[in-house]
Amino acid sequence: MKFKMTTTMRQFAHNLLDSFSYFLLMVILRKESERQVKRKTSSGDDNDSESEEERLKDQREKEELEQHMRDRDAAGTRKLTEHKLSRKEEEEVIRRSSAAEPEDIRALRKVSRQEYLKKREEKKLEELRDDIEDEQYLFEGVKLSEAEYRELRYKKEIYELVKKRTEEADNVNEYRMPDAYDEEGGVNQEKRFSVAMQRYRDPNAEDKMNPFAEQEAWEEHQIGKATLKYGSKNKKQVSDDYQYVFEDQIEFIKASVMDGDKFDYEEAEDSLEKSRSKSALEALQEERKKLPMYHYRDELLQAIHDHQVLVIVGETGSGKTTQIPQYLHEVGYTKHGMIACTQPRRVAAMSVAARVSQEMGVKLGHEVGYSIRFEDCTSEKTILKYMTDGMLLREFLGEPDLASYSVVMVDEAHERTLSTDILFGLVKDIARFRPDLKLLISSATLDAEKFSDYFDSAPIFRIPGRRYPVEINYTTAPEADYLDAAIVTSLQIHVTQPPGDILVFLTGQEEIETAEEILKHRTRGLGTKIAELIICPIYANLPTELQAKIFEPTPEGARKVVLATNIAETSLTIDGIKYVIDPGFVKMKSYNPRTGMESLLVTPISKASANQRAGRSGRTGPGKCFRLYTAYNFHNDLEENTVPEIQRTNLANVVLTLKSLGIHDLLNFDFMDPPPAEALLKALELLFALSALNKLGELTKVGRRMAEFPLDPMLSKMIVASENFKCSDDIISIAAMLSVGNSIFYRPKDKQVHADNARMNFHTGNVGDHIALLKVYNSWKETNYSTQWCYENYIQVRSMKRARDIRDQLAGLLERVEIELISNESDLDAIKKSITSGFFPHSARLQKNGSYRTIKHPQTVHIHPSAGLAEVLPRWVIYHELVLTTKEYMRQVTELKPEWLVEIAPHYYQLKDVEDSYSKKMPRGAGRIQEDK
DNA sequence: GAGCACTGC
Numbered sequence: 001m002k003f004k005m006t007t008t009m010r011q012f013a014h015n016l017l018d019s020f021s022y023f024l025l026m027v028i029l030r031k032e033s034e035r036q037v038k039r040k041t042s043s044g045d046d047n048d049s050e051s052e053e054e055r056l057k058d059q060r061e062k063e064e065l066e067q068h069m070r071d072r073d074a075a076g077t078r079k080l081t082e083h084k085l086s087r088k089e090e091e092e093v094i095r096r097s098s099a100a101e102p103e104d105i106r107a108l109r110k111v112s113r114q115e116y117l118k119k120r121e122e123k124k125l126e127e128l129r130d131d132i133e134d135e136q137y138l139f140e141g142v143k144l145s146e147a148e149y150r151e152l153r154y155k156k157e158i159y160e161l162v163k164k165r166t167e168e169a170d171n172v173n174e175y176r177m178p179d180a181y182d183e184e185g186g187v188n189q190e191k192r193f194s195v196a197m198q199r200y201r202d203p204n205a206e207d208k209m210n211p212f213a214e215q216e217a218w219e220e221h222q223i224g225k226a227t228l229k230y231g232s233k234n235k236k237q238v239s240d241d242y243q244y245v246f247e248d249q250i251e252f253i254k255a256s257v258m259d260g261d262k263f264d265y266e267e268a269e270d271s272l273e274k275s276r277s278k279s280a281l282e283a284l285q286e287e288r289k290k291l292p293m294y295h296y297r298d299e300l301l302q303a304i305h306d307h308q309v310l311v312i313v314g315e316t317g318s319g320k321t322t323q324i325p326q327y328l329h330e331v332g333y334t335k336h337g338m339i340a341c342t343q344p345r346r347v348a349a350m351s352v353a354a355r356v357s358q359e360m361g362v363k364l365g366h367e368v369g370y371s372i373r374f375e376d377c378t379s380e381k382t383i384l385k386y387m388t389d390g391m392l393l394r395e396f397l398g399e400p401d402l403a404s405y406s407v408v409m410v411d412e413a414h415e416r417t418l419s420t421d422i423l424f425g426l427v428k429d430i431a432r433f434r435p436d437l438k439l440l441i442s443s444a445t446l447d448a449e450k451f452s453d454y455f456d457s458a459p460i461f462r463i464p465g466r467r468y469p470v471e472i473n474y475t476t477a478p479e480a481d482y483l484d485a486a487i488v489t490s491l492q493i494h495v496t497q498p499p500g501d502i503l504v505f506l507t508g509q510e511e512i513e514t515a516e517e518i519l520k521h522r523t524r525g526l527g528t529k530i531a532e533l534i535i536c537p538i539y540a541n542l543p544t545e546l547q548a549k550i551f552e553p554t555p556e557g558a559r560k561v562v563l564a565t566n567i568a569e570t571s572l573t574i575d576g577i578k579y580v581i582d583p584g585f586v587k588m589k590s591y592n593p594r595t596g597m598e599s600l601l602v603t604p605i606s607k608a609s610a611n612q613r614a615g616r617s618g619r620t621g622p623g624k625c626f627r628l629y630t631a632y633n634f635h636n637d638l639e640e641n642t643v644p645e646i647q648r649t650n651l652a653n654v655v656l657t658l659k660s661l662g663i664h665d666l667l668n669f670d671f672m673d674p675p676p677a678e679a680l681l682k683a684l685e686l687l688f689a690l691s692a693l694n695k696l697g698e699l700t701k702v703g704r705r706m707a708e709f710p711l712d713p714m715l716s717k718m719i720v721a722s723e724n725f726k727c728s729d730d731i732i733s734i735a736a737m738l739s740v741g742n743s744i745f746y747r748p749k750d751k752q753v754h755a756d757n758a759r760m761n762f763h764t765g766n767v768g769d770h771i772a773l774l775k776v777y778n779s780w781k782e783t784n785y786s787t788q789w790c791y792e793n794y795i796q797v798r799s800m801k802r803a804r805d806i807r808d809q810l811a812g813l814l815e816r817v818e819i820e821l822i823s824n825e826s827d828l829d830a831i832k833k834s835i836t837s838g839f840f841p842h843s844a845r846l847q848k849n850g851s852y853r854t855i856k857h858p859q860t861v862h863i864h865p866s867a868g869l870a871e872v873l874p875r876w877v878i879y880h881e882l883v884l885t886t887k888e889y890m891r892q893v894t895e896l897k898p899e900w901l902v903e904i905a906p907h908y909y910q911l912k913d914v915e916d917s918y919s920k921k922m923p924r925g926a927g928r929i930q931e932d933k
Numbered sequence: 934g935a936g937c938a939c940t941g942c
Contacts, residue, residue, distance in 0.1 A: 344940065344941075345939095345940065345941080346940090346941080372941090372942095373941075373942055388940090388941060388942080389941075389942095390940090390941040390942040391941085391942070393941090393942075394942060415940090417940065417941070418940090418941075419940095419941065419942080507938065508936095508937075508938060509936090509937075509938090510936065510937095539938080539939095540938080540939065540940090541937080565938055565939075566938055566939055567938080567939065567940095569939085570939085570940090571939070571940075586938065586939090587937085587938040587939090588938070588939090589938075589939085600937065600938065602938090645940090653942090657942095709942090710941085710942035711942080741937080742937060743937080747936095809942090864934095864935070865934040865935045865936095866934090866935065866936090870934080870935095871934095883937085885935075885936070885937085886935075886936090887935090889935080
């Protein structure tokens with residue numbers, strides 16, 4: 001697929017550049033005249049003495065703070081650490097020490113939002129001026145007015161983005177999208193490793209010039225070294241009994257062993273036994289001391305004391321998440337603010353908080369609490385706060401300097417979720433203004449240098465974990481069909497390996513179901529010749545009651561095979577897993593900013609991810625990992641790390657959040673891995689179209705209200721706009737239903753017809769998918785949120801409950817942005833108009849052949865067959881999202897009157913855009929983005 | 934007439 005700069009784009013770029021240079025010219029001219037005036041009046045330069053004074057002041061403040069920190073540590077903390085205070089005594093110490101001074105200190109430190117933002121603005125202004133001076137556009141030391149500055153900054157931002165994009169398009173003659181995009185009609189499974197396969201069979205392998213010679217020699221060596229060949233052991237006896245299993249056996253070589261950490265497991269387990277006889281709290285304290293973390297306590301505290309930012313590397317099981325906040329509390333960091341510890345997942349935040357509150361002997365929600373969406377389990381007393389990373393991000397909105405925290409610990413930073421990436425930029429920024437704030441970045445990988453570099457060479461503190469060794473095995477040749485290979489391998493393990501459960505990583509629900517069927521079929525054929533094999537599928541959309549099955553202990557003599565998606569890589573831990581089968585693929589979301597289309601692609605995993613998977617087998621004892629690819633594939637074809645989410649997602653929400661935090665200069669925002677310029681530009685364009693940003697790139701009143709909602713900007717806009725159409729009550733139900741995604745209707749394989757019929761009931765009158773979702777929600781509400789009703793209508797209860805939670809939250813937020821909750825269920829046009837207000841960029845018109853064409857950025861799309869209007873084909877539609885599967889599909893489609901587009905978004909659509917093709921000849925899309933194949 | 938990994942606010 002080629003990417004061409006077309007005339008409109010060029011025109012657009014030129015216009016922008018023109019207006020930018022014109023603006024600069026004006027500024028320069030004015031500055032020049034000002035400078036002449038200044039030259040006449042000014043006498044001498046006092047800049048130097050001023051800055052010297054500033055410097056001294058800064059220095060003084062810094063020293064004062066340091067002194068204060070020292071005093072603080074010396075005064076209150078020793079008491080707590082000097083061995084066992086009773087709980088009451090400890091509470092008393094905390095109470096007294098926090099009663100002594102905190103209000104003043106807090107008041108001193110607490111900067112108002114305005115002050116803070118102003119300060120930051122000033123700093124940014126400085127930087128920008130420096131930049132421009134470098135390019136010799138402006139003259140020394142001339143101050144721009146604020147309005148000028150803002151306009152300049154925004155234009156510069158856009159200018160840079162466009163420049164980048166034009167350069168990309170001009171310099172590269174043929175811009176190739178990654179192969180997977182190119183594939184017609186989906187993804188070619190066989191093609192993926194084919195390059196490597198060719199390499200593998202290279203007849204010139206002995207050629208000295210062969211760049212792969214070294215690798216091949218290494219592999220030779222490994223093969224020679226290999227001792228284990230599964231299936232060859234006991235082969236004679238086995239092959240008689242299990243001929244069927246070994247019909248197409250796979251050969252593995254043992255390549256390496258992922259070392260466990262040097263830790264005395266027996267001692268640990270021993271003490272665990274002993275501690276059971278003691279009182280619960282004492283036992284817990286004993287256990288704490290057995291954690292690898294404990295031995296590094298003092299060193300760690302010293303390092304934290306000496307450095308503002310510290311990168312901590314610790315394998316899972318080192319106890320960093322539970323222990324570090326406690327240590328910090330014990331030495332008194334909690335006296336002047338809370339300790340925040342962020343987790344990427346809700347359950348993690350909850351369970352860790354529960355554990356820590358137990359260890360500290362306090363009630364969950366008092367001194368130790370957690371904060372996740374829909375659930376704030378904290379109180380006035382809370383000093384250790386575990387929270388999801390997204391939640392801390394939300395708190396930034398209300399408290400841009402995080403004044404109530406003295407320590408922020410970003411845990412599991414290696415996972416690089418969207419929220420952690422944004423948090424990085426923000427905490428790095430506030431750390432400069434708040435020298436008293438301690439920052440801990442904790443990661444489980446060896447990639448710590450990258451984190452350290454990002455945080456201005458912060459020191460790295462390493463803690464060994466508690467992990468058992470894992471043996472890594474590779475196939476000797478690449479496998480064409482990994483699903484089949486995975487099944488064969490699990491059977492091989494089942495008959496040849498000692499007891500222990502098997503975990504197989506597959507890509508999705510469909511694959512898991514197929515694998516389950518095949519496995520059942522094959523084991524049935526073997527009858528009683530082999531031990532029982534229990535097959536447990538697990539994926540996020542599996543109903544909860546079926547999920548529970550994987551946690552049931554395996555009966556004696558049987559073996560469990562867990563067929564899991566990526567959910568088992570990080571989100572849940574299954575006990576008893578000893579063997580991991582890793583085909584090396586994952587389904588990953590990718591976003592194409594050019595078309596605004598998201599797609600799920602099966603892609604090879606990264607090395608980091610492969611090691612994470614392997615590690616899942618070594619949690620309760622030494623394990624084995626079978627990789628269904630060769631060592632060569634692993635070393636040469638897999639990326640080092642997974643592409644961080646921020647680089648493969650729609651950024652509209654991120655941009656809105658940052659803008660509402662007062663960060664306007666997105667191009668220079670300190671991302672650890674900056675997202676593509678194109679994605680940023682697309683997000684800015686969208687927000688401008690939704691009138692969340694004005695032409696200076698500033699947040700408007702509408703934008704400010706939108707930012708309150710934890711939703712995609714288009715959904716937020718829809719809600720904000722519902723005020724005008726007096727249907728906010730109905731709109732938030734729709735928004736909640738849309739944001740739970742597409743797991744509402746349940747469609748089991750054997751009852752598809754029934755399920756479809758049930759679903760069509762909500763579509764009577766061809767009202768469109770949005771209204772149908774509203775009907776579903778309202779009917780459920782009428783039955784008093786009945787579970788039975790859900791079963792009867794093939795609707796997933798879990799999703800509905802989630803929708804109810806979201807709806808409740810949205811209702812609360814409506815109050816906050818002062819929008820009245822009004823229901824207007826009978827006026828469908830009002831509801832549709834509200835939807836249009838948010839989703840007008842997603843409009844499409846029917847073409848003669850039954851397909852659709854999007855209006856603004858023309859491309860051919862289709863109505864998804866699951867949509868209620870799939871057979872009605874209205875002339876004009878509005879859709880919720882575009883997904884690329886076998887075709888470009890619009891999901892969640894509602895009919896629309898074209899005049900609404902001009903009425904609601906006159907800045908976006910002109911009359912000629914919506915003129916009906918029947919009355920007038922359709923204008924040819926000259927000079928628009930074209931795709932040729 | 935299709936086919937949705939996983940989180941999070």
